[in-house]
Amino acid sequence: MTVVIGFEGSANKIGVGIIRDGEVLSNPRRTYITPPGQGFLPSDTARHHRAVVLTVLKEALDQAGLQPADIDCVAYTKPGMGAPLVTVALVARTVAQLWGKPLLGVNHCIGHIEMGRLITRAxxxxxxxxxxxxxxxxxxxxxxxxxxxxxxxxxxxxxxxxxxxxxxxxxxxxxxxxxxxxxxxxxxxxxxxxxxxxxxxxxxxxxxxxxxxxxxxxxxxxxxxxxxxxxxxxxxxxxxxxxxxxxxxxxxxxxxxxxxxxxxxxxxxxxxxxxxxxxxxxxxxxTDEFCIDNGAMIAQAGWEMFRSGQVTELEDSWVTQYRTDEVEVTWRP
Amino acid sequence: MHHFISFFSSSGDGGDSSPATQTYGQSQCPVILILHVYGSRVKCLHSVKIVFLEVPFPTSREAEIALRSLSPDREPRKGGITKELVLSENILSVRWSADEARILRVSVNSFLDHLSLVVETMEMFGPPVSL
CATH class of the missing domain: 3.30.420.40 (ATPase, nucleotide binding domain)
Structure with missing residues (x-):
């Protein structure tokens, strides 16, 4: 069994999800809602994520009924809005080290695709x-x-x-x-x-x-x-x-x-x-429920990547912008 | 946190340098920050501003985790500022040098935000497992 925890926070949603071999164990999320007529700005969004990220992480572990020792890999999202991404990446890097688990940067779009494939079986x-x-x-x-x-x-x-x-x-x-x-x-x-x-x-x-x-x-x-x-x-x-x-x-x-x-x-x-x-x-x-940004989709793509041998070294874990087609898909024939 | 920043700003370009010490974050947090601010004139037209920060952690392992969590992301701005993180036992030291106080303030501010998140994460999800 492989258990992956995924951190999402590239836009106005902050979510942490846990996947165990295709099964969503938990997937709590918060959304930063701005007043009508206003969009979400990077620094305000980062402040929102900063305020709730640790609570959401706690919820994800509690709802899944898991201990950190049960987790095999810590996945986090990129690319996206810089400031919110850094907030999420900092927590992912820190818990990966605290728990002694490998870290894995997951392309956000590939997270959507792999979650869609998992749920719909397309x-x-x-x-x-x-x-x-x-x-x-x-x-x-x-x-x-x-x-x-x-x-x-x-x-x-x-x-x-x-x-x-x-x-x-x-x-x-x-x-x-x-x-x-x-x-x-x-x-x-x-x-x-x-x-x-x-x-x-x-x-x-x-x-x-x-x-x-x-x-x-x-x-x-x-x-x-x-x-x-x-x-x-x-x-x-x-x-x-x-x-x-x-x-x-x-x-x-x-x-x-x-x-x-x-x-x-x-x-x-x-x-x-x-x-x-x-x-x-x-x-x-x-998919209706999993269309919107969530932590489980990052965990699912992370699960596929991790099982095929990919990890991200801490030194290489800086938040960056890269395209969907830059990722080598090592988990599909 | 803003205490430090305003302290820094008021030091201006003059040659004064003085340390400040304050318990960091919530009362249960064990981390103490020591911040030194130097503003010195270099050559006649160019002034360089330097900030030096020392963050002691309970153990060297935690200091190392903080260093590795905080160092991957590059400064968003190209040029005008350098930031150096160095580890010595359980103390994480950061040294900034910048051409403009404004750029320096943004970088120090954002570093302190990031540091407080890392420390809080350690408090909630630590201590680190033995390797």
């Missing part, structure tokens, strides 16, 4: 990774998770978050994207730019457009906030762009499986992806 899916910081279409080939398409500017979640700030009344609890989905009950379609560029997508222009249009249309009563949520999220815009590049990657790889991971993987996106999959005779996999 074998070799084309992955759509959509979150507040990332938008990538990924497929596995020759020991790498290769990026087939991605955003050329901001992430889709960032576009939704910042749109929520424009409307101001949208709460950040549990997330702006969730509340946009709840509000997207409008019926009038406001035409927005559609910016797929080959295999890549662009969201910053759509955001600038809707920021300007929201002010103009809402003040002159030409549409409602619900119409804007509907148009942005639903018909032919953000999610359609994502479905389009996912389908193209599938066609290229001959893949018959899609896995959606990351915090933007909401019901509407799953619904639209399901339509495309049905037309192609492909299967859609998605």
């Amino acid at each position: 074998n070799n899916p084309t992955v759509l990774y959509v979150s507040g910081g990332n938008t990538q279409v990924i497929a596995y080939s020759e020991r790498r998770y290769r990026i087939f398409g991605e955003t050329i500017d901001i992430a889709v979640g960032n576009c939704l978050d910042r749109f929520a700030r424009v409307l101001k009344q949208i709460s950040n609890d549990p997330s702006p994207g969730y509340n946009i989905e709840q509000m997207a009950k409008g019926s009038q379609y406001v035409e927005l730019p559609y910016t797929v560029k080959g295999m890549d997508v662009s969201f910053s222009g759509i955001l600038s457009y809707i920021e300007e249009a929201a002010h103009r249309l809402l003040t002159s009563d030409q549409c409602t906030a619900e119409d804007l949520c509907f148009s942005l999220q639903w018909q032919e815009t953000l999610f359609s762009m994502l479905v389009e590049i996912t389908e193209r990657a599938m066609a290229h790889c001959g893949s018959q499986e899609v896995l959606i991971v990351g915090g933007v993987g909401n019901l509407r996106l799953q619904e639209m992806m399901a339509v495309m999959c049905e037309e192609r005779g492909a299967k859609l996999f998605a």
Whole structure:
């Protein structure tokens, strides 16, 4: 049996999860929620994580009913927002030394992919990774998770978050994207730019457009906030762009499986992806509970990496930014 | 913690140097910080600011763990500041030197934040297992 504890804290969630051979033993988490109209800044987020990280770690051990001696490896996330990551890495490094266990740096995106594969049992899916910081279409080939398409500017979640700030009344609890989905009950379609560029997508222009249009249309009563949520999220815009590049990657790889991971993987996106999959005779996999950043996903990717012989030396454990396709996947054939 | 920083800032460019001592963190915490501040003129146009910090730990093992937890991350800023961590028995010593007080203050502040987290982690999840 191999037990791995995983620390997540690359954005506004702080979580610690424990995995024992595919079984989630515990996965407590806290979210830093900012007031409506505000995003989360690195230093404030780090302060939040700093205040709760040790409590969350204690909860993870207690809920799993484990002692530090039962743990085989301490995994922590990177890349992400620098200051919050350092907070989490400091605790991971310290407990790894206190307990005499190996340390392992886990790529955040690979955490999402491996957790998605564990929960859904998808074998070799084309992955759509959509979150507040990332938008990538990924497929596995020759020991790498290769990026087939991605955003050329901001992430889709960032576009939704910042749109929520424009409307101001949208709460950040549990997330702006969730509340946009709840509000997207409008019926009038406001035409927005559609910016797929080959295999890549662009969201910053759509955001600038809707920021300007929201002010103009809402003040002159030409549409409602619900119409804007509907148009942005639903018909032919953000999610359609994502479905389009996912389908193209599938066609290229001959893949018959899609896995959606990351915090933007909401019901509407799953619904639209399901339509495309049905037309192609492909299967859609998605996780609801584990889509959002959590400690168990870092533990799960860490479990795979550790079992295949990877560890991170303390001297090399500095927090850094690196891409999904820089990691050699030593645990898959 | 801010006590130290304001103490440092007020020392300015003058040649004064004096140590400060205070029990660190919560009352149960065994760690004492000793902070020396030097502001000295080097050449005629260039002033260099130096901060020296000594952190005694209960044992040399814990001092080593703190050193290895705190040293991997590089200074976010390129140039203008150097930070050196040295271990001597159970004492972790840190020496900063920087061109500007502002940069120095940010680095010292963030180091003290990180140090307090590491110490608190040791208190809650230590002591270290014997190797």
